[in-house]
Amino acid sequence: MPDFEEIYSLYSPQIFRVCMGYVNDHDQAKDLTQETFIAVWRNLSSFRNESKISTWIFRIATNNCLRAIEKNKRVTKVELPFNLPAVHEETQEEKLAFLYNCIAELEEMDRIIISLVLEDLPQAEIATIIGLSAGNIRVKIHRIKEKLAIKFKDHGQFE
Amino acid sequence: MDNLNDLKAIWLTAKTDDLPGSKEMLRIVKRFRNERLRKKLLIIFVALFAIAMMVVTIFVVRSTMITTILGEVLTIMAALILIFTNTKSMKRFIDLKDCSNKEFIEFLEQTRRNQVYYYKKTQIVGMALSSVGLFLYIYEQVYRSLLATVIFYSIIIIWILFLWLYLRPRNFKKQAIKLNATMEKLRKISDQINEHEK
Structure with missing residues (x-):
């Protein structure tokens, strides 16, 4: 174990x-x-290596995230100074907050998928976590990237 | 955003150093108890206790009137329904193992449908059985005295009216609003997942 x-x-x-x-x-x-780790601890003894341990943990984590909607918790959208002046050099924190904000504007499943992509998980593993085919995930990732690109362009960031 | 690698680099700058250490997390997980399941377990124990009390009463008091026996049987039936419903619901959660987001959303949708069924059907049957059971059971204890009959039945009628006309509708309304909102959100997520399959 x-x-x-x-x-x-x-x-x-x-x-x-x-x-x-x-x-x-x-x-x-x-x-x-x-x-997530409370659930991991509780079920670790029954984990049978049928899937990769990372897949198992990410499934628990993303299911937990989806479950949060039952607790009526809302996604935070922090107001950011969009269209920052060209002379302003964004800090890492600002860039990260901006990225989170752009992701927050996506739909629930898109937020999960792009977060897994940014974590560098292979598309096949993301497909197993979500429960869709690899082909579907590939198309979806492409669409999310396009949506994000539009958001970034609209706000004149990271061009 | 023409470079995903730039985004990955920004993504990885998220500070994670304030997460609990592994030793501390181990302490947290060992302390944790599943509140949701504990509540269901408590209901099951209370219902089992009620049944045990009823069975003991049947054998100790040895009632001669059919109304008393019928009252006891109906109350036991109501408690059995409570045990059956909660055990079934608990088993679903315990049996839920490794599953994808798609399967999990389907599980949550089914859970909410079960909850709606419980409020609309099971709870009514359970409450009806226990209300009639109480009505019948009390008869043998009070029928010799008119005053006791009037007092006890008045209290029971007031309690039953309060339960059926105020408490249940109020709780049902509150739960229904919450359930409908959750089911709507689940439906939206389910649509997002199934849209991927088109």
């Missing part, structure tokens, strides 16, 4: 980022990360 502490150390930053991409709220993302 895989060691819980090892799994946590390895995957918690990734899970946190995916949750953050979904909810765009630091505290809520931390709560969702915690809930």
Whole structure:
């Protein structure tokens, strides 16, 4: 049986980022990360290596995110100074907040998919997590990238 | 945004150093108890206790009147419905293992449909059985005294009217608003997933 502490150390930053991409709220993302690892701990003994452990953990995390809608938690959209003056050099934090905000404007499933893409997960693994075919996921990722590109262009960022 | 790698680089700058350490997380997960399942378990125990009390009463008091026995049987039936519904619901959650987002959304939609069925059908049957059961059960205890009959039946009638005309409709309305909102959100996500298959 895989060691819980090892799994946590390895995957918690990734899970946190995916949750953050979904909810765009630091505290809520931390709560969702915690809930994910509570479920991992509870079910670790029954994990039978039928899928990759990363697939299993990302499935738990994204299902947890989807479940958050039952708790009536809303996606945070922080107002950012769009169309920043050309002379202004954005900090890393501003760029990241802007990225989160653009993702927050997407639909729920798109937010999950793009977060997994940004985590560098292979498309086949993303397809297994979502429950769709690899072909469908490929098309979807292409569409999400287009949507994001429009948002970035509209706001004159990272051109 | 013409370079996904730039976005990945920005994405990875998210600070994760304030997450609990692995030792602390281990302490947190060991402390955690599943509140949702615990509540269902509590309902099952209370219902089992009620049945046990009724069975003991049947054998100890040895009622001669059919109304009392019928009242006891109806109350036991109401408790059994409560146990059956909650055990079935608990089993669904325990049996839910590794599943994709698509399967999980289907599971949540089914859960909400079950909840609507419970409020619209099961709860009414359970409440009807226990209300009639109480009405019948109390008869043997009070029928010798007119005053006791009037007092006890008045209290029971007021309680049943309060339950059926105020408490249940109020809770049902509150739950229905919440359930409809959740089901609408689930339907939207389900559409997003199924749209991928087109």
